[in-house]
Amino acid sequence: MTAPQPPQQPAFAQAPQPGQPGMPPQQQWTGPAAPYVYVSPIPVRKANLGDALRSEWTKIRSVRSTLWTLGVMLVLILGIGLLAAGVVSGTDTELDSDASPLGLGFFGVLLSTICVMTLGVLTISSEFGTGLIRTTLTACPDRARVLTAKAIVFFLLTFVLTLVATTLVAMFDSAMLADQWDGEFTGAAYFKATVGVSLFIATLGLVALAVGALLRHSAGAITVMLGVVLLPLVVAMFMFGESLEKVRKALFEYSIPNQLAVFYGTDASEAASGPTGWEPLWIVLVVAALALGGAYTSLVKRDA
Amino acid sequence: MIELQGLTKRYGDKLAVDGLTCTVRPGIVTGFLGPNGAGKSTTMRMMLDLDNPTAGTVLIDGKHYRQLRDPLRAVGALLDAKAMHGGRSAYNHLLCLAQSNGIPDSRVREVLDTVGLTSVARKRSKGFSLGMGQRLGIAGALLGDPRILMFDEPVNGLDPEGIHWIRNLMKNLAAQGRTVFVSSHLMSEMALTADHLVVIGQGRLLADTSMADFIARNSRSYVRLRSPEHERLLDVLAGAGVTPVTTVDGTLEVDGTDAARLGELAARHQIVLHELSPQQASLEEAFMQLTAGSVEYHAHSSPGPDPAPGRPVPAAGQGPGDPPPGAGWGADRRKKGS
Numbered sequence: 091m092t093a094p095q096p097p098q099q100p101a102f103a104q105a106p107q108p109g110q111p112g113m114p115p116q117q118q119w120t121g122p123a124a125p126y127v128y129v130s131p132i133p134v135r136k137a138n139l140g141d142a143l144r145s146e147w148t149k150i151r152s153v154r155s156t157l158w159t160l161g162v163m164l165v166l167i168l169g170i171g172l173l174a175a176g177v178v179s180g181t182d183t184e185l186d187s188d189a190s191p192l193g194l195g196f197f198g199v200l201l202s203t204i205c206v207m208t209l210g211v212l213t214i215s216s217e218f219g220t221g222l223i224r225t226t227l228t229a230c231p232d233r234a235r236v237l238t239a240k241a242i243v244f245f246l247l248t249f250v251l252t253l254v255a256t257t258l259v260a261m262f263d264s265a266m267l268a269d270q271w272d273g274e275f276t277g278a279a280y281f282k283a284t285v286g287v288s289l290f291i292a293t294l295g296l297v298a299l300a301v302g303a304l305l306r307h308s309a310g311a312i313t314v315m316l317g318v319v320l321l322p323l324v325v326a327m328f329m330f331g332e333s334l335e336k337v338r339k340a341l342f343e344y345s346i347p348n349q350l351a352v353f354y355g356t357d358a359s360e361a362a363s364g365p366t367g368w369e370p371l372w373i374v375l376v377v378a379a380l381a382l383g384g385a386y387t388s389l390v391k392r393d394a
Numbered sequence: 395m396i397e398l399q400g401l402t403k404r405y406g407d408k409l410a411v412d413g414l415t416c417t418v419r420p421g422i423v424t425g426f427l428g429p430n431g432a433g434k435s436t437t438m439r440m441m442l443d444l445d446n447p448t449a450g451t452v453l454i455d456g457k458h459y460r461q462l463r464d465p466l467r468a469v470g471a472l473l474d475a476k477a478m479h480g481g482r483s484a485y486n487h488l489l490c491l492a493q494s495n496g497i498p499d500s501r502v503r504e505v506l507d508t509v510g511l512t513s514v515a516r517k518r519s520k521g522f523s524l525g526m527g528q529r530l531g532i533a534g535a536l537l538g539d540p541r542i543l544m545f546d547e548p549v550n551g552l553d554p555e556g557i558h559w560i561r562n563l564m565k566n567l568a569a570q571g572r573t574v575f576v577s578s579h580l581m582s583e584m585a586l587t588a589d590h591l592v593v594i595g596q597g598r599l600l601a602d603t604s605m606a607d608f609i610a611r612n613s614r615s616y617v618r619l620r621s622p623e624h625e626r627l628l629d630v631l632a633g634a635g636v637t638p639v640t641t642v643d644g645t646l647e648v649d650g651t652d653a654a655r656l657g658e659l660a661a662r663h664q665i666v667l668h669e670l671s672p673q674q675a676s677l678e679e680a681f682m683q684l685t686a687g688s689v690e691y692h693a694h695s696s697p698g699p700d701p702a703p704g705r706p707v708p709a710a711g712q713g714p715g716d717p718p719p720g721a722g723w724g725a726d727r728r729k730k731g732s
Contacts, residue, residue, distance in 0.1 A: 127395070127420045128571035130539040134464045137495045145494035152486035153479055221477035225534060228442050228471050229494045231460045393445040 142230055142239035150243055155212050160248070163205035164255050170198030171259030179266045190275070191267035192283040193354040195259040199252075199287055200347055203319060206248050206291055210298030211311040213244050218306035223394050233389045237303060241382065244299055249292035256284045286353045286371060293374045294346065300381035304388050319346040339363070349373065395420055395573060396441060396542060400450035403436050403597075410436045412597040413450070418575045420541070423568045425588030425605070426577040429685050433597040434577040435473070438546050441575075442471055454542065466495040466538030472545045475527035480520030484511055484530050487519060491534055505533040524551030532560070542573040549583055561587050581681035585609070595685040612680030617653045619646040620669035621660070630663045631656075645669065 150156050174194040178185070185191060214237075217223040230236050260283050264275055297318075302311040322345035329338040342348060343364030352370050365373060396418040403411040411433040418424045428434050439445040441452045443459035454462060454469060462468045478487050488502040506512050509529040514522070519530060528551055535543055545564070549557045564587055568574040578584050584591065584605075591608050593601040601608070621627045624644060631638050631648070636656075638646040648656060653672045660667050 127573075128541050130467060130541070132539065134467050135496050136463045137465070141494050141496045145490045148486060148490040148493055149479075149482070152483065152490070153481045155481065216479060220479050221474050222479050224439070224442075224444050224473055225477050225491065226494070227444055228469070228473075229466050229491050231443050231462065231465055391446075393439070 137230065139235055139239060142235050143243060145230075146236075146239040146243040150213060150247065153216075155216070156209060159205040159209040159212070160251055163202040163248075164251060166202040166205070167195070167198040167252070167255040167259060170201065171195040171255075172262055174198075175259075175263040175266045179270065183270060185267065185271040185273075190273060190279060190283075190354070191263045191271055192260050192275075192279060193351075194263050194267075195256060195283060195287075196351055196354050198259065199256065199291065200350055202252075202255075203291060203294060203346065203350075204316070206252070206295040207298040207315040207319070208312055209248070210244060210295035211302035211308055211315060213240055213299055213302065215302035215306055215308040215311050219308055227394050234386055237382075237386060237389055241296055241299060245292050245296055248295050249288050252288035252291045253284060256287050260284050282353045282368070286368065287350070290350060290353060290371050290374055293371070293378050296378040297374070297381050300378065300385040303385035304381070323347060344373070395455055396575065397453040397456075398437070398441070398450070399453070401437065401440060401447050401452060402449040403433070403440060403445065404448040409597050411440070411447075411594075414594065414597070414599055415450075416592050416599060416602050418573055418592075419590070420573040421568060421571050422589035423564050423574045423576060423587050424590045424592060425584035426575060426592050426594070427579070427581060427584055427681065428577075428594040428600075429579055432579075432594050432685070434579075434594065435546055436597075437594070438471070438473065438544055438575075438577060441544065442469065442473075464495065464538070466491065466497065466540065468538075468540055469542045469544065470535030470538055470540040471543070472528070472531040472535045472548055474546065475524060475531045475551065478519050478527070478530065481518055483516050483518055484522075484533075485515040487530065488533060488537060492537055495538060497538055501537060501539075505536045508536060509533040525553055525556050528552055528560075529556070532563070540572070543567055543575070545574075545576040547577055547579070549578070549580075557583075581678045582676070585677050593681070593684060595687070600684055608680070609677065612675075613677055614649070614675040616673050616675075617648045617651065617656055618669060618671045618673050619648060619656060619660075619667065620644070621646075621665055621667050623665050626663070627660065627665050627667075630659060630665060634659055647673070 171194060174197065175191065178191075178194065217226060226236060227233060260280060264280075268275075298311070298315045301314055302308070305311040305314065322341040326338045326341040326345070329341070349365055349370035352365050352367070355366075398414050398416050398418075401411055401414040402409070414433075414437060426434055426437070436445065440447045441454075441459070443452075452459065459465070459469070482490075484506065485502060488505065489499060491497075492499065492502050503512070503515075506515050509532050511526065511529055511533065514526065519527065522530065528548060532545070532548065535545065543564075545560075548560050548564075552560060564574050564576060568589070576584075576587065588605050590604050591601060592599070603611075619627065619638065624646075627646065628638065628640075631646070636648055636651050636659075638648045640646055653670055657667070657670050660670070
């Protein structure tokens with residue numbers, strides 16, 4: 091993580107004091123229209139994606155909105171996941187064989203998507219809101235690199251934190267409720283409820299980041315993302331009539347909450363239609379790729 | 395060295411910058427002057443490749459900004475003092491900038507020290523005053539020890555001590571052989587700092603001249619005379635080969651003759667003088683005259699006591715050679731008989 095520069099390089103010259111020790115002698119005051127051009131004493135190195143990643147990591151960890159959104163996300167996943175398991179284990183209920191205890195983590199994760207999407211949007215739109223984006227792009231004129239660095243840092247951060255939280259919930263829930271469930275804990279189910287869910291959530295956050303880059307407005311982009319999550323369900327609820335039955339079913343099955351639930355479903359559960367297995371992840375990946383493609387085009391083409 | 399070649403920016407049907415061609419040279423402070431809305435900030439954004447020009451190019455040391463290998467090392471820019479995330483500390487704001495260009499962390503502390511913000515380095519910039527924000531922005535511009543510096547209205551919000559500091563800073567930076575390009579709408583400020591002037595109005599280049607030339611050409615000095623024996627004084631002056639100009643309120647203005655000689659002349663002919671004062675037309679007036687026709691936002695004179703009512707209100711876009719009296723920048727310009 092250190093800059094690949096030889097340690098013995100001379101320090102930067104103090105800019106506003108000409109003629110200080112350590113400066114080449116030709117850099118003395120000679121009046122206006124000096125015939126030479128200033129050359130900084132430190133060697134120049136081409137900036138790369140690694141530099142942009144370090145910069146974006148500093149940015150994301152140095153504002154409180156990150157702390158708040160991710161903190162609330164952890165509280166929701168862990169709190170609701172463990173609370174649900176605690177309540178169930180306090181009763182004598184026997185769980186259905188196709189309703190794994192892992193599924194109790196669902197509600198916390200569903201609520202936490204709001205935090206992840208908010209952070210995804212803020213990661214880029216706060217720069218547009220404050221005007222910082224101009225400073226950022228002056229420092230790094232390669233706009234694709236800026237967006238790539240932001241996306242990578244945000245994705246890894248949310249993925250790792252979600253993975254930690256969902257793994258803890260899965261471990262505790264399965265341990266607490268092992269006696270009340272007669273099904274088998276399979277490695278595949280575990281993997282889907284932890285890694286699968288975390289990949290899905292972090293990718294959904296990438297969609298939010300892309301929408302933030304497209305709209306350049308925090309409140310607007312967050313509203314759009316909430317609409318993406320909630321609207322299909324709400325619309326489906328109010329769709330009556332035979333002719334709309336197919337649309338209603340598709341809206342319901344492909345709504346974000348239902349896609350998330352697929353990761354918790356046992357493979358045996360109704361697989362008549364709608365996404366199954368890992369399909370929700372592929373769907374959200376395609377959506378994220380399209381949204382990011384739009385974001386790249388917009389960022390490169392439009393005036394900052 | 396920055397070269398602008400036919401730089402043009404159009405928003406809808408409005409030309410913000412219109413075929414701007416000029417060169418900003420190293421080793422001197424170049425002032426970029428124009429009234430509000432003249433296109434200064436738009437031009438600077440295009441120079442930094444933030445906005446795409448409709449036509450024309452900007453070359454930074456012969457390259458397009460996007461092609462620079464070392465953007466912060468080549469160009470340091472202060473565009474907007476408030477262009478930072480208020481929740482981030484001054485140190486972290488500079489740190490993420492430094493990291494994006496592979497500049498060592500130690501440099502962050504150096505520039506914080508240079509601008510005098512070390513004591514508040516860990517404070518969130520939300521609580522900064524406008525002046526502190528300017529200093530932080532300047533620190534960001536100095537971060538890469540760049541060859542070229544661009545400041546957009548850097549003295550805004552600074553206290554007198556801060557203004558003095560930034561004047562010296564810009565002069566010293568230029569003296570080190572750097573290119574310093576600084577925009578302002580205050581001629582008086584530029585007169586103290588700039589060696590070269592680029593003046594624009596409504597996006598068009600109005601002047602590209604050295605400061606010394608501009609002063610020599612535009613700062614008219616004259617002597618003002620007032621006497622109860624007006625006609626006799628005129629005769630005496632005519633007899634001495636001096637051609638005065640009579641202004642509307644009856645005072646005389648004499649170019650090219652010093653006050654001492656005029657006083658002696660009056661004394662020799664025993665003419666009572668009520669006023670004998672050397673005058674200097676300010677550069678601000680010259681600037682206003684230059685840009686009067688191209689002022690974007692005209693302030694209409696207050697309905698209060700107007701010494702000369704009924705002056706024609708000039709149409710916007712009048713040529714700079716024909717400064718309209720009584721509007722915009724020219725509103726408080728003294729009416730001269732000449």
